[in-house]
Amino acid sequence: MGESSIPNPPIEENTPPSILTKQPQKEGMTIARMVQTVISVAIVMATLFTLWNPYRIFSTQTTILPSQAKQTRSVETIPIRIGVHIGHFKHNEGFQCPDSIQEVDVNYVIANKVSLLLAASGITVDILQEYDLALINYKADALVSIHTRSCVDPSAAQSGFLIKTSLSSTDVEKANILAACLGEQYQANTGLVFRYEPINEQDPASHVFVDINAQTPAVLIETGSLAVDRGIIIDTSDRAASGITAGILCFLKAQQLIQ
Numbered sequence: 001m002g003e004s005s006i007p008n009p010p011i012e013e014n015t016p017p018s019i020l021t022k023q024p025q026k027e028g029m030t031i032a033r034m035v036q037t038v039i040s041v042a043i044v045m046a047t048l049f050t051l052w053n054p055y056r057i058f059s060t061q062t063t064i065l066p067s068q069a070k071q072t073r074s075v076e077t078i079p080i081r082i083g084v085h086i087g088h089f090k091h092n093e094g095f096q097c098p099d100s101i102q103e104v105d106v107n108y109v110i111a112n113k114v115s116l117l118l119a120a121s122g123i124t125v126d127i128l129q130e131y132d133l134a135l136i137n138y139k140a141d142a143l144v145s146i147h148t149r150s151c152v153d154p155s156a157a158q159s160g161f162l163i164k165t166s167l168s169s170t171d172v173e174k175a176n177i178l179a180a181c182l183g184e185q186y187q188a189n190t191g192l193v194f195r196y197e198p199i200n201e202q203d204p205a206s207h208v209f210v211d212i213n214a215q216t217p218a219v220l221i222e223t224g225s226l227a228v229d230r231g232i233i234i235d236t237s238d239r240a241a242s243g244i245t246a247g248i249l250c251f252l253k254a255q256q257l258i259q
């Protein structure tokens, strides 16, 4: 980084003494600058963590970078594991739009970006299909099922995302914290408004909540309307993926699983 802009003289045995004597001074300045940078970063990080409050709805956009997530569990213990469930994948298309856009493809792209961001934080990720056998009694620190809203029904004209949870979870409080974190972080990253509701047992997607181990906190997110939120969930799906990732990291922090 920046090496090409500052020409460094090659250090060879026949390097003139004048260059060699200048080296310590130049290095000293560089170290001083690095120390200053490290201190500045530390001050910013300290301020961020002081302000941290997982229950507050953030008024400004917050993107949690992967490097900020440090696992607090030791390597010897079980690593943090997150399930990323791709709605409809390997089962059906989900919502289908007249212009041939399919929900499953949108879910797939966002889910894969989320898994890459989580993996970059050292988190073990399981990518799960709609009816993945691994869902049966699935145990993890959290599971997020990714869907979109419709593109044709009357509600499609309304922008926004939706978060659904199950009331049958063993630890409803944990699931609620996951839902709150996901809601506030997805909203902060995408600017979309959201609604929250318990999942209806008639909803075909509800099988995920039944299949998994009851102690695994799980939420379903419908990332936006396929009719009016394409700018977020298709054109700039990085923002959608960053929002979901930040929500999961927020939950892991609230559970003190990462710093």
Ligand SMILES: [Zn+2]
Binding pocket: 087, 088, 094, 095, 103, 147, 148, 205
């Ligand atoms: Zn769906």
